[in-house]
Amino acid sequence: MTEFRQDAIVGRWVLVRVSDIWPPDRYHAGQAPRGAAISPFIYGREDMTPPEVDAIRPKDTRPDTPGWTVRTVPNKFPALRIEGGLDPRGVGIYDMYNGVGAHEVVIETPDPRKQMADFSVAEVADVIKMYQNRYSSLAKDRRFRYIAIFKNYGESAGASLEHAHSQIIALPILPKYFEEKLQGADRYFSFRGRSIYADILRKEYTDRERIVTENEDFVAFCPYTPRYAFEVSIFPKDTSSNFGGLSDKQRLSLGEILKEVLVRLKQCLNDPSLNYYFNINPVNSEPQENFLWHIDIIPQLFRSAEMEWGTELYVVNTPPDAAARFLREISYTAQV
């Protein structure tokens, strides 16, 4: 059982386990086991996961049987529980909620040997379709404010299973960094009467040196103020785009550019661990007109974290224009 607790000074939320807590020796047992040597996510093992909440599968197949191409199940070891109320309350000067939320796993393929960089564009688009479905479905639960969609690939990125998967977490709170993004965009708009995202994209088109690749609907670039070397952002070109409403064609465009960026990162950086996450509009909230959804992709590379402690200053040893150039130099042939 967990509790959301809000820092009284800077507003950051943390999730604290208050039952089945970890004693000290749980921490010095080293890394957690990597789980089964054989993937629990392949055809025929559907009963090793909790029952599916959604799947892309032929109409003549039943839930929790083979035949699916993308399958979403509740996390077997969730950090949040789906049942119950939030019971918001103050504890002295702190705000608190019960640790209520959804914690789901998107199994991106039944094939245990394929990773997203190996997928066809249509297969990547199917995963995106699943993200859209879960986003829309979870948004109907009025307790939730934010739907996080993200992928941890490789051990250094926090993945505990190798089989290609991503995660979806529905939260009753708005993460503080996300609230800051919304506020920053609103502040910019009230100062200048323009969308900051439109201005960022305009600067990228003008400078061009940080662009990795683009297609009709999307552009991928290394942001001017990255936190990590070789960080890549993917933005829709239409600044009125909304993630939930992507058309079939736009979804294929997104699949195409996401696959291309993953392949370029893989070849440029020797198949690094990486995380990507969607920045999408909060749900059950006022419309956020100054916000534009996007994807951030972060390879987990060796870096000196010496300075981060005490300064919270990210040191980036490859500037984004050089990173984009290295990524562009990888030869890549578009496929369908």
Added chain:
Amino acid sequence: MTEFRQDAIVGRWVLVRVSDIWPPDRYHAGQAPRGAAISPFIYGREDMTPPEVDAIRPKDTRPDTPGWTVRTVPNKFPALRIEGGLDPRGVGIYDMYNGVGAHEVVIETPDPRKQMADFSVAEVADVIKMYQNRYSSLAKDRRFRYIAIFKNYGESAGASLEHAHSQIIALPILPKYFEEKLQGADRYFSFRGRSIYADILRKEYTDRERIVTENEDFVAFCPYTPRYAFEVSIFPKDTSSNFGGLSDKQRLSLGEILKEVLVRLKQCLNDPSLNYYFNINPVNSEPQENFLWHIDIIPQLFRSAEMEWGTELYVVNTPPDAAARFLREISYTAQV
């Protein structure tokens, strides 16, 4: 050469290397070398570091010769350069400064086998004395706004050398998380007319369950909203305390409690890697009356970082009351 660049949306500063940049293969060569097998920080090797900027040493010894007990030298591979102007400028919608600052190493002992948990209280107090000296001295440089004082101990904490040392970084910018702390404290004061730090300490004294240890001048506790399991904060009991003005007696008190917390963490968690950092008042700024300086100590333990991506939600598997209890249960005999 590096540049400070400010994110246009959330205000976060990053430091970007723009010359001697790292190409892709620098990242997949694995960990950086651990440096010399023999410490460059022992007596007789003073010429292996840049000339000392300060030292605690007998009056009859010369700089950069043996005899010192604590010695501060510029970092041999600094991320910032001390010379030159900041040259603040806008680049499109972004703010930028040259990467100007001080980056110093405090060698805490000439003994390569001792770590701070093994020091006498007087030896820890000498290190604190050095921190105070550097804080005061660097504050005289009007270019600087924040002096970060922190320690990385062990490989998982980002330490690149085993010899006991800490780091001091003087920055021309205020780290965003620190600015938020100041703003949060001010906001609380304008709402309630009370210091939030006084209220936090009052809550800790009342609840008692999160207190690890205390002495006449300081209290150490596991904060109610930690980011990490077994995180410990040390606060002065006098809410008008300022770090630069600690007396000899208070410095010994601080040495005593810091050593005790380090020993308890070491024994409870099997000598974990850890970071500590000081939160101290900015320099060359308006007085911050609602802020109270303190030290945060973070053991680097195995944890699942699965959820942090995309949610920026810290999951803490040992709640602070239980962590404090485990730490209190370690038997510890105070020494001088």
